[in-house]
Amino acid sequence: MAEKDIQVREKKEVQTQAETTRNIPVYIPAVDIYETEEALTLVADMPGVSPDNVDIDIRDDQLTIRGTVSLEGEGETALLREYGVGDYYRQFTLGRIIDQSKIEAAMKDGVLTLTLPKVDKAKPRKVVVKTS
Numbered sequence: 001m002a003e004k005d006i007q008v009r010e011k012k013e014v015q016t017q018a019e020t021t022r023n024i025p026v027y028i029p030a031v032d033i034y035e036t037e038e039a040l041t042l043v044a045d046m047p048g049v050s051p052d053n054v055d056i057d058i059r060d061d062q063l064t065i066r067g068t069v070s071l072e073g074e075g076e077t078a079l080l081r082e083y084g085v086g087d088y089y090r091q092f093t094l095g096r097i098i099d100q101s102k103i104e105a106a107m108k109d110g111v112l113t114l115t116l117p118k119v120d121k122a123k124p125r126k127v128v129v130k131t132s
Helices: none
Strands: 026-028 031-035 039-045 049-059 062-069 087-093 104-108 111-117
Touching: 039 087, 049 104, 049 111, 062 111
Parallel strands: 026 087
Antiparallel strands: 031 039, 039 111, 049 062, 062 087, 104 111
């Protein structure tokens, strides 16, 4: 396997605009975005977040994703911590090609998948040339 095949990426902490009542870091989830003729698919990694703790909000063409981690073992003292535990926050501006009323979300094993369907006028189509 070549060195370029696997790239380690550190978690990036973000400062959100909103005040938080939890004293834990907030991270930017790693995201992949795929496009087909019908939709965009956004895949976000949010390990430790259950489906009940995901909040997806669309307001003024802004898509906001928040994931809250349930803290376990609060009575314990960490001796060594190599993995940063925290909440997740990311925002995207949606273009006019997205049909905001048809956005769907699914969460499995800490991976959030959003399907962002395109509006009909944004979908590519073939124009048939007629002969008279």
